[in-house]
Amino acid sequence: MRLRLHRFRLNKAVPLAISRGTTSSVEHLLLELEHDGLTGRGETGGFDTGHRAYETDAIAAELEAIAPRLEPLAPEPRQALEPLLNNLSPPARCGLDLALQDWWGQRLGQPLHRLWGLDPGACVATSVTLGLGESSAVLARLERWRLQLPSTRIKLKLGSPDGLEHDRVLVRAVRSALRPGDELQIDANGGWDLDAARQMIPWLADQGVVLVEQPLAPQSDPALDTAGFAALHGLATIPLVADESCWDLGDLLRLAPHVDGINIKLVKCGGLSEGLLMAQAARRLGLGVMLGCYSDGGLLNSAAAQLLPLVQWPDLDSHLNLIDDPFTGPDRQGDVLRPSERPGLGVQEVS
Template sequence: MRLRLHRFRLSKAVPLAISRGTTSVVEHLLVDLEHEGLIGRGETGGFETGHRAYCTDAIAAELEALAPQLEPLGPQPLQALEPLLASLSPPARCGLDLALHDWWGQRLGQPLHRLWGLDPAACVATSLTLGLGEPSAVLARLERWRLQLPATRIKLKLGSPDGLSHDRALVQAVRGALRPGDELQIDANGGWDLEGARQMIPWLADQGVVLVEQPLPPLLDPAADAAGFAALQGLAPTPVVADESCWDLRDVVRLAPHVDGINIKLVKCGGLSEGLLMAHTARRLGLGVMLGCYSDGGLLNSAAAQLLPLVQWPDLDSHLNLIDDPCAGPERAGDLLRPAARPGLGVQWLQEVP
């Protein structure tokens, strides 16, 4: 196998502000894996969660160091490559894992979801994100989304540095702008302390919010992290979903007694191999599955879309807010995303990456 990396920028049409800061431009890596004349491609990049952080330069260095070990090997069987993949950080593993899956699907001439036996008819609408800001700016962002697609499921970022009163004002403003049948989700991105979360969750339930994501900051100590979610149980019927606290299958099992759902992100969990395992396990344990993204481009979200038939709460909107994405992203009808029927990851290229 021959591994090549290409860097490219992804620029947001509207910068996204969350409790940890604002993002407008990121640099990502295109991972090319060539074998026997066929090229599989993956995407990855740096991100941070408040308690862990990865930079794109370090991810590239990991993959470049691994490249010589890949040269005498083939993409299949994937099981034989697991020791090499396990040595990588989650985002580095994601880029290579996606390229391997893309190569495999192309070699077999089938999209991954079909090889896994998943049904695209089970897909549901994605949520669209409203970042932190003044109520007028947040409502203007909602209207901009509505010019682009139906926007029936709204995810509002909370955890404002201006405190709970600002969070409540945002909820009330957005709630007043919702149309009949629209759904409001809340993502605090770990922006509340325990007392704040205990105040907000029942209040949000009274406002008709359908879920609350990552109310507390994620902790490196697994037991302490789980204890925080345990302390929020029974406050309201609104589902609580773990995102920054849930990285892999071990976290799904660890958090299952204390949460109602988990958010899978491919760069966080290490790619489709782990993501598929997490989704099936979470469903078997009675948890709802969210499928999320960071500032991900169309290739990453096309890869994630292969899992959409297993997902209750899709949140794959990042590529819809990009002005220079080289990929088209998943197939879309309104705000309903589906995995493409093209082989492998199903990626549709709009332009070449230099």
């Protein structure tokens, strides 16, 4: 196998502000894995969850270091590559995992979701994200989304540094702009402490919010992290979803008794291999599955879209907010995203 890396920049049409800061542009890596006349592609990049962070330069260094070890190997059997993959950081493993999966699907001439036996007809609408800001700016962002797609599921970022009253003002403003049938999700991105979360979650339930994601900051100590969710679980009737606290299957099993759902992100869990395992395990345990993204491009979200038939709460809108994405992203009808019927990841370059 021959591995090539290319850097590319993704610029947002509208910067996104969350409790940890604002993002307007990121640098990502395109991986090309060539073997036997086929080229599999993957995308990855740096990210920060508040308690764990990865830089794109460090990810690139990992992949460049492993490239010579890949040269005498073949993409299959995949099991033979696990020792190499397991030693990589999650985002580096994600990029390589996606390239391997894409190559495999192309070899077999089938999209991954079909090889896994998934039903694209089971896909549901994605949410669109409203970042933190003043009410007028947040409502203007909602209107911009509505010019682009139906936007029936809205995710509002909270955890404002201006405090709980600002969060409440944003919720009231967005609720006033909802149309019949729209639903409102809340993502605090770990921006509340335990007392604030205990105040906000019942209030949000009374406001008709359908779920609350990552109310507390993730903790490096798994026991402390689990205790935070345990203290909030059952506080209100709306689902409690773990994101920054849930990286892999081990975290899922740790948190399962104390949450109602998990958010799978490919660069966080290490790619589609782990993501598929987590989605299937979560469903078997009776948990809802959210499928999310960071500042990801169309290639990464096309890969994630292969899991969409297993997902209750899709949140794959990042590629829809880019002005220079080299890839087109998943197939879309209205605000329902579906995995492509093209082989592998279904990746398609912008023409």
